Amino acid sequence: MKDELAKRLVQGLKDAGINFVTYLPETRLSQIVPLIRDDPEMELIAAASEQEAVTIAAGATLGGKQAAVYMENTGIYVSAYSLLTIGKQLGVPILLVVGYLGGVPDQRNSFLYSTIGKHTIPTLEGLGIEHMLLNDGDGLEGKINDAVRAANALRAPFALLFAGEFSV
Amino acid sequence: MIRHECLELLAAKMTDHLVVTSQSGQRIEWSHLSKHEGNLLVGMMGCAVGVATGLALALPHRKVIALDSDGSVLLSLFNLATLGNLRPKNLVIYVFDNGVYSGSRISYPTATAGRTDLAAMARAAGIANAHTIRDLEEFRNQGLGALAQNQLGFLVCKVEESLLHREIPRPNTDLAENKYTFVRYLERTEGKTIPFVGRG
Secondary structure, X not given: OOHHHHHHHHHHHHHOOOOEEEEOOOOOOOOXXXXXXXXXXXXXXXXXXXXXXXHHHXXXXXXXXOEEEEEEOHHHHHOHHHHHHHHXXXXXXXXXXXXXXXXXXXXXXXXXXXXXXXXXXXXXXXXXXXXXXXXXXXXXXXXXXXXXXXXXXXXXXXXXXXXXXXXX | OOHHHHHHHHHOOOOOOEEEEOOOHHHXXXXXXXOOOOEEEOOOOOOHHHHHHHHHHHOOOOOEEEEEEHHHHHHOOHHHHHHHHHOOOOEEEEEEEOOEEHHHOOOEEXXXXXXXXXXXXXXXXXXXXXXXXXXXXXXXXXXXXHHHOOOOEEEEEEOOOOOHHHHOOOOOOOHHHHHHHHHHHHHHHHOOOOOOOOOO
C-alpha cells in the first residue's frame, strides 16, 4: 500500500471516531501501525491473539471508546468465537480492519493464501457479520464512516476487507 | 475454601467497582450475591479477562475486577502475555481454580489439577503481582488487599469443587439487558455518553 493511502486510511478511522485500536500485524496494511501508534488521539494495544483483540476492543467500547481491531483475515477464523459471543450475542459494535489475503483482488495472492481468502466472506456471512470490500481509495473516508455508523446502529462488528490497491 | 465464601467477602467490598464475570458457577453465585449495576455477567468462557482489560484501559480511574475460572484462563492463556506487558494498574483478576471442568457435570480435571501452576505462568508472562491463595484467611488479607493496591493483580484462588451454584436460581437478566444496565450505570457515574448507544 502506498504511504499516502495508509495515511488516508488512518485519518479516515480518526474522522469516523475510532480512538482505540487493538491489533495483530499482518503484511498488507501494516503501515498503519506506526501511524496509529504515533497519533496522540488514538490508543494502540498489541494483542497476542485476534480472539483477545476482539474482547479487549469490546471492553473498551463498553467503557466509552470507539474501537477497531486490525487483523489479517486469518484472524476472522481465530476470533470467530469472540466475534459471535461478545460481538454478536452481547451486541458490541467493533470495526474490523482486515487485510484480505488470498481473495481474488489480493495483488499478492498465491497458493499460500488462496484457501484462506476463499473462505473469508462465507465465514463472515456464516457469522452474520456485515462486511464491505475495498479495492481502492475511492471514497475511502466515507466508506469507513459508513462502516462505523452501521456497526453502532447494528450493535455488532462490521468488517472492512482491504485488497486491491491496499494489497500492493 | 469454597468459592462462594470468597465471593461473599468480595461482594461486601464493592462500591463503584466494575465486575466482569466469565461463564462458570461463579457467574451464578456472583449474580445472586451482588445486584450491583456495575456487574457485567459475560456468559462465555475465555472472554472475561479480555473484556475487563478493555474496560480497564478505557477507564483507567475505575477499579475493574474480573472473576474467572481455571478452565476459562486455560482457554485464553494469551491474556497472560498481553497483560504482562500492558499491566493496567486498575485491574484485579480473581481466578477461582477448582481443578475441574465442573460445568461438564463429570468434573473432568483441568491441567491445574496436574502440574500446571497458573500463578507461576502469570509471573513468567510478566505479571509481578500474581499469587496463589489457598485459604480464606489468605483471601481476606492478600485477596481483598489487592483491591487497594495500585497495580495489576492476578490471584489464583485454590477452591474445592462446590456445586452450590446449582442450588441457586440462574440469573434471569438477558445479556442485552445486563449490557445496557451496565452501560447506563457507566454513563451516569462517568458523566458521559457511551458513543455507540446513540439516539433512535
